[in-house]
Amino acid sequence: MKKRNAMRRFVVGLLLMLMIFTLPSGKPFNRMPGKQVKTIVIDPGHGGLDPGCNGANEIWEKAVTLAVSMKLGKMIEDSMQDVQVIYTRKTDKFVELWERPNMANKIKADLFISIHCNSNVNTTAAGSETYFMGLHKSQGNLDVAKRENAAIKFESNYKTNERYGGFDPNSPEGHIIFSLVQNAFLQQSLKFSTLVEAHTQRISRIKSRGVKQAGFLVLWQTAMPSVLVEIGFLTNTSDRGVLKTDDGQRTIAKGIFRAIRQYKKEVEKMATPKNQDDSKPVNADSSNLRR
Numbered sequence: 098m099k100k101r102n103a104m105r106r107f108v109v110g111l112l113l114m115l116m117i118f119t120l121p122s123g124k125p126f127n128r129m130p131g132k133q134v135k136t137i138v139i140d141p142g143h144g145g146l147d148p149g150c151n152g153a154n155e156i157w158e159k160a161v162t163l164a165v166s167m168k169l170g171k172m173i174e175d176s177m178q179d180v181q182v183i184y185t186r187k188t189d190k191f192v193e194l195w196e197r198p199n200m201a202n203k204i205k206a207d208l209f210i211s212i213h214c215n216s217n218v219n220t221t222a223a224g225s226e227t228y229f230m231g232l233h234k235s236q237g238n239l240d241v242a243k244r245e246n247a248a249i250k251f252e253s254n255y256k257t258n259e260r261y262g263g264f265d266p267n268s269p270e271g272h273i274i275f276s277l278v279q280n281a282f283l284q285q286s287l288k289f290s291t292l293v294e295a296h297t298q299r300i301s302r303i304k305s306r307g308v309k310q311a312g313f314l315v316l317w318q319t320a321m322p323s324v325l326v327e328i329g330f331l332t333n334t335s336d337r338g339v340l341k342t343d344d345g346q347r348t349i350a351k352g353i354f355r356a357i358r359q360y361k362k363e364v365e366k367m368a369t370p371k372n373q374d375d376s377k378p379v380n381a382d383s384s385n386l387r388r
């Protein structure tokens with residue numbers, strides 16, 4: 098029995114080590130992720146054969162997330178000339194969960210924003226929540242991650258896909274193990290999450306339920322600050338009223354846009370050396386500091 102426990106501990110330890118060392122690496126440090134916002138990946142949750150959650154048979158999550166994402170992207174493209182926006186999907190198509198962060202890593206994005214809608218059997222549950230990677234503090238937060246991570250079941254080969262490191266959506270531990278691993282961008286992710294909740298609450302009818310943490314598969318392998326925004330509950334009449342209308346979607350997009358604007362300003366200000374004459378450029382993109 099003792100031997101068995103020791104073996105089990107060894108296997109779990111080995112798994113954790115593997116996860117740590119298989120995290121995306123090789124990101125060139127001259128771009129210093131988390132020090133600037135030049136490339137943003139917007140990830141509309143679900144799509145195609147994966148519809149996400151449903152609101153009173155009126156609307157599917159995949160349609161709302163796409164509409165809000167496209168509005169948000171347009172706002173950025175229209176007013177931030179130095180920022181490139183990449184979408185993980187622009188149409189109603191299925192994108193596997195591993196592919197979403199993979200796109201962001203490949204182009205060395207500075208910020209990853211996954212947009213989702215919440216759902217609950219209790220139809221009085223309402224409000225938005227912004228998540229970043231970490232151990233959940235309540236069963237409710239874990240449940241949200243479990244539901245979102247279950248999208249993996251639409252992928253026919255997820256059990257053999259090495260990119261998931263043997264993740265089993267049916268195992269309670271599965272949703273927890275990888276939430277313990279990533280921490281390189283926690284501070285920036287927390288900062289951005291806080292801004293998203295503050296700004297959306299200010300202008301949207303949907304109230305804020307705050308900033309939370311849980312183990313989301315789609316955030317796990319991102320090599321940059323990353324968040325998942327649950328923009329509201331499709332199962333709540335009032336939230337749904339906002340989420341399904343063009344105006345409501347625009348208000349939420351505007352809240353997230355304002356959060357990006359403030360985040361970018363603060364992050365880039367902090368990365369700029371105070372005494373420019375004595376300081377060397379902090380990264381490749383600060384070449385304008387050179388004379």
Ligand SMILES: [Zn+2]
Nearest residue numbers: 142149213214
């Ligand atoms: Zn979702």
